[in-house]
Amino acid sequence: AQSVTQLDSQVPVFEEAPVELRCNYSSSVSVYLFWYVQYPNQGLQLLLKYLSGSTLVESINGFEAEFNKSQTSFHLRKPSVHISDTAEYFCAVRENSGGYQKVTFGTGTKLQVIP
Amino acid sequence: DTGVSQNPRHKITKRGQNVTFRCDPISEHNRLYWYRQTLGQGPEFLTYFQNEAQLEKSRLLSDRFSAERPKGSFSTLEIQRTEQGDSAMYLCASTEGTGSAIDSPLHFGNGTRLTVT
Numbered sequence: 001a002q003s004v005t006q007l008d009s010q011v012p013v014f015e016e017a018p019v020e021l022r023c024n025y026s027s028s029v030s031v032y033l034f035w036y037v038q039y040p041n042q043g044l045q046l047l048l049k050y051l052s053g054s055t056l057v058e059s060i061n062g063f064e065a066e067f068n069k070s071q072t073s074f075h076l077r078k079p080s081v082h083i084s085d086t087a088e089y090f091c092a093v094r095e096n097s098g099g100y101q102k103v104t105f106g107t108g109t110k111l112q113v114i115p
Numbered sequence: 116d117t118g119v120s121q122n123p124r125h126k127i128t129k130r131g132q133n134v135t136f137r138c139d140p141i142s143e144h145n146r147l148y149w150y151r152q153t154l155g156q157g158p159e160f161l162t163y164f165q166n167e168a169q170l171e172k173s174r175l176l177s178d179r180f181s182a183e184r185p186k187g188s189f190s191t192l193e194i195q196r197t198e199q200g201d202s203a204m205y206l207c208a209s210t211e212g213t214g215s216a217i218d219s220p221l222h223f224g225n226g227t228r229l230t231v232t
Contacts, residue, residue, distance in 0.1 A: 009155070034220060043119075044158070044206070044223040090157050102171065103148070103221060105157035 002027040002093050006106035013081055014114050021076040021109045023065075023091030033074040034092040034103070035065055044090065050074060061085075086113045117141070119224035121207050127230045128197055135193045136227045140209030147190050148221065149182055150206040151175065158206055164190060197231045204228050 003026045013019045025031060035047040048059040055067040065076045074091060091106040120139040128134050140147050145166050150158035161180070162172045166187035176182075179197075184190040194201055205228075208221040 004157075006157075036221075036223075043225040044208075044221075046220040046222075049220055092157075102160055102163065104160065105150075107155070107157045 002031065002095050002102075002104050004091050004093050004104055004106035006091055006109050008109045009107065010110045010112065012112045012114055015083055016080050018079050019077065019081050019085075019111065021089050021091075021111065023074045023076065023106060025072050025074065025091070025093045027072075027093060027095055030096045032094045032096055033065075033067060034094070035059075035063070035074070035076050036090045036092060036105075037087045038090065038108075039087045047076075047089070081111070081113050083113050083115060085111060087111060119207055119209055119222050121205075121224035121227050123227055124225065125228045125230075127232065130199060130231055131196055133193065133195045134197060134229065135191055136205055136207075136229075138190045138192070138207030138209075138224060140189070140207070141222055142188075144209035144211055144222070145187065146210045147184055148208045148210075149190070149192050150208065152204045152206055152226070153202075161192075161205075194229075197229075199231045202229055202231045 005024045033050040036044045037047045038044045048057050050057050050067045058064045063078045065074050088108045088110045090108045092103050094103045122137045147164045149161040152158045160173050161176050162182050163170050164184040167184050179195045182192045204226040206226045208223045210221050211219045
């Protein structure tokens with residue numbers, strides 16, 4: 001069975017500083033990987049996804065994540081955070097096994113950007 | 116694309132009462148998911164539909180929970196004899212699920228927050 005681990009429940013960081021949110025997954029087959037973001041009082045929305053090909057994927061607002069198969073990780077990074085990045089970030093995995101594909105989420109990491 | 120719509124946004128009920136939530140997915144999406152999210156946790160999978168067929172139910176879904184998607188469009192989630200432990204945010208998501216769109220991401224609604232007193 002697939003699983004996702006986000007070790008950091010909260011990450012405080014000063015504005016314009018870099019940040020890394022960690023995500024590790026477990027699966028016996030190949031996977032698709034996703035980061036979702038939940039801004040205060042809003043629903044979950046897709047931030048970026050890894051399907052295949054280049055292991056480095058980017059979002060439109062400056063976040064990037066790198067798929068590392070050997071370490072089974074998909075950490076999210078941003079070189080310089082903004083106040084508006086304050087949100088909760090969820091890593092998710094979907095097994096690429098054909099047929100039905102359940103999406104499993106991590107427990108989330110709250111990013112708090114400090115002015 | 117009007118997004119995934121969930122109603123009601125909030126529901127307060129007394130223990131033992133039945134509640135029903137509705138989800139209207141994005142119109143061309145044939146896959147629909149229900150998740151539950153409690154404070155400090157990520158969304159937990161409850162059940163999944165492909166068109167009108169319910170293909171999987173989580174062990175989290177006790178026999179007090181039932182979900183339907185009668186015409187492959189909107190879905191309802193009913194909880195009978197609610198308990199305080201049912202208090203949570205109930206999330207609905209939809210996605211395309213055929214051919215090359217099999218890896219498409221989930222589109223979530225804003226959820227229904229249930230409080231059982």
